[in-house]
Amino acid sequence: MPRPIQAVIxxxxxxxxxxxxxxxxxxxxxxxxxxANAYGHGIERVYDxxxxxxxxxxxxxxxxxxxxxxxxxxxxxxxxxxxxxxxxYDCEQYQLNFTIHSEAQLQWLQEYQSPxxxxxxxxxxxxxxxxxxxxxxxxxxxxxxxxxxxxxxxxHMMHFSDADGDRLGQDxxxxxxxxxxxxxxxxxxxxxxxxxxxxxxxxxxxTDIVRAGILLYGSSPDYPTHSIQDWDxxxxxxxxSELIAIQNLxxxxxxxxxxxxxxxxxxxxxxxxxxYADGYQRITATGTPVLVNGQRTHIVGRVSMDMLAVDxxxxxxxxxxxxxxxxGQAQTGEILPIDEVxxxxxxxxYELMCSVTQRVSFKIEA
Ligand SMILES: *Cc1c(COP(=O)(O)O)cnc(C)c1O
Numbered sequence: 001m002p003r004p005i006q007a008v009i010x011x012x013x014x015x016x017x018x019x020x021x022x023x024x025x026x027x028x029x030x031x032x033x034x035x036a037n038a039y040g041h042g043i044e045r046v047y048d049x050x051x052x053x054x055x056x057x058x059x060x061x062x063x064x065x066x067x068x069x070x071x072x073x074x075x076x077x078x079x080x081x082x083x084x085x086x087x088x089y090d091c092e093q094y095q096l097n098f099t100i101h102s103e104a105q106l107q108w109l110q111e112y113q114s115p116x117x118x119x120x121x122x123x124x125x126x127x128x129x130x131x132x133x134x135x136x137x138x139x140x141x142x143x144x145x146x147x148x149x150x151x152x153x154x155x156h157m158m159h160f161s162d163a164d165g166d167r168l169g170q171d172x173x174x175x176x177x178x179x180x181x182x183x184x185x186x187x188x189x190x191x192x193x194x195x196x197x198x199x200x201x202x203x204x205x206x207t208d209i210v211r212a213g214i215l216l217y218g219s220s221p222d223y224p225t226h227s228i229q230d231w232d233x234x235x236x237x238x239x240x241s242e243l244i245a246i247q248n249l250x251x252x253x254x255x256x257x258x259x260x261x262x263x264x265x266x267x268x269x270x271x272x273x274x275x276y277a278d279g280y281q282r283i284t285a286t287g288t289p290v291l292v293n294g295q296r297t298h299i300v301g302r303v304s305m306d307m308l309a310v311d312x313x314x315x316x317x318x319x320x321x322x323x324x325x326x327x328g329q330a331q332t333g334e335i336l337p338i339d340e341v342x343x344x345x346x347x348x349x350y351e352l353m354c355s356v357t358q359r360v361s362f363k364i365e366a
Contacts, residue, residue, distance in 0.1 A: 003273050004242040004321075007362045009041050010329065013218055013234035014049035020232055021212045024203040025194070029054035031077060033195075033213035034063065040354040041217060041237055043067060045364055050216065055097075057211050061090045068094050077121060079211075080131065081105050085112065092116040099123045099157060101131040106141060110148060117152035120145060121192060124183065126176040128161040135183040142187060155190045155209065156180070163197035164222040173202055197221035200231055218328075219349030223339035235335060237353055238328025239280070239360075242321050243292070245271035246312065255301035255309050261286055268312040272324045275306040279356040280326055281345040284308075288344025291325035292318055294334040299344075327352065 021030050032053035033039075038046045043063060047070045050056075055075030056067055064076050078098040082088060085108040091098055092114060100106055101123040109118070122142055125132030133141050145151050158180050162172035180193070190208035196215035198205060201222065214221050218235040220228045228235070247270075249255070249263040270292060276282040282303045289298050292315045301309050312318045323331060327338040338349040 002361065003359075004244070005273050005278055005360055006240050007356050007360050008238040008240060008328065009045045009362060009364045010234070010236050010238065011049040011364060011366050013236040013329075014046055014216060015052075016234050017216045017218060017236065018050060018053060018212075021199055021210065021215065024199050025206045025210050027206045028194075028208060028210045031055040031057040031075070031192075031209055031211050032216055033057045033079070033211050034067070035059045035079065035213075036354050037063070039213065039217045039350065040356055042362060044070065045362060046236075047072070053212075055209070061087060061094075061096070064094055064096050065090075075119075077211075081123075082108060084108070088112045088114075088116075091118060097121060099131075100141070100145070101125075101133070106144070109145075109150065112150060114150065117150055119153045119155070120151055121155045121157040124156070124158045124180055126158045126179040128159055128176070130159075132158065135179050138183050139187070153189070155192050156184045156187065157192045160193070160195060160198055163195060163201060165225075171202075173198065173205075177205075195221070200226075214350055217349075217353060219338050219342075219353065223337075223349070224343070227339065228337050235328040235338060237338070237356075238330075239274070239278075239326040239356065240328070240331075241272050241274045241324045241326065243270040243310075243318060243324060244273045244307075244320065246318065246320065247271065247309075257302045257304055259301075261301035261309070268318075269300060269309045270312045270315075270318055270322070270324070272308050272310055272326075273306070274308055274324070274326055275304050277305045277357060278360050279352070280308065281347070281352070281355070284341070284345040289336055289340050291323075291330050291334055291336050293322050294325075294330040294332040296334075296336070 030053050032050045035058040057077040059080050076096050081099040097119040099121040123132035124138050165172050192209035193207045194210040218233050249267050253263045255261040274280050286300050287298045297311050327341045342349050342352050
């Protein structure tokens with residue numbers, strides 16, 4: 001028997017979450033963001049559930065090739081564009097759309113000798129200060145690209161830094177929108193602005209192409225302000241394991257490395273086949289929620305490489321082999337949002353779902 005830990009990918013939940021995007025922005029094309037191997041889910045594992053999207057967006061040309069290998073003939077967008085002039089050969093061969101965010105990329109494209117034509121996403125740095133041309137430079141680059149024979153279309157693109165909050169007192173997006181609109185308002189071409197947080201919180205923006213990432217994977221982009229239940233999203237990845245031992249503690253007994261947890265009274269704990277070598281973060285705090293037999297309890301003591309301990313005080317029928325859900329859905333339907341678990345180690349759902357390690361086997365559920 002293999003170790004009982006498993007990551008389950010839920011196709012019905014992926015389809016449901018995609019339908020929530022459609023409901024929010026009915027006038028937009030939806031590009032499903034599948035970077036980082038589909039946020040840790042596995043591109044090949046999510047493809048069938050997401051192939052009704054209007055396009056896929058990602059970073060690595062190798063991931064783009066994998067999507068083509070699955071039979072996808074539609075749009076693919078490289079969110080960070082090309083990393084060298086040579087990448088243009090792949091863009092041509094695999095018909096990839098790509099962003100232009102830097103002078104170097106502009107030059108590579110200008111010097112590319114081929115009759116091929118590309119669909120460009122011209123990226124503006126509207127305030128996030130990671131990638132893109134400043135509003136001052138943007139129009140010049142746009143005009144330049146219009147004269148390139150190898151440019152078929154130019155989509156105006158930017159990315160929000162604060163669509164999940166209301167920092168800067170401007171509802172998070174206003175200052176960037178002003179810069180973007182001011183610069184592009186009289187220019188023809190499609191627009192692509194929204195990430196998950198903007199799709200959910202600023203759905204009236206409804207631009208031509210939205211780039212939906214984390215919400216497809218059942219994590220709330222603005223947790224704890226809103227939970228996945230608030231947004232009607234469903235977990236798409238469940239990390240499930242089992243109890244492999246049970247210990248009866250006396251008052252003052254301790255648990256695990258460093259004896260970080262001390263029993264205040266006699267109690268029962270369960271040992272779960274899941275540790276940081278599976279991707280469950282070592283720094284996760286005592287008290288972080290977990291489901292045992294579909295019932296909510298919490299972890300106690302330090303997470304070790306292969307195991308962690310859970311409080312069984314109020315759990316009915318706990319025994320060796322009982323199901324433990326670290327995040328996601330129990331087989332009986334109870335839900336533990338990944339966002340609540342991420343909060344237990346001071347991170348976000350994105351990081352946990354991207355961190356499940358090689359030794360965990362995956363399974364797809366319809
Ligand atoms: C990752 C990414 C997205 C998706 O962001 P989510 O918050 O996961 O929806 C959208 N646009 C760009 C440019 C990205 O890099």
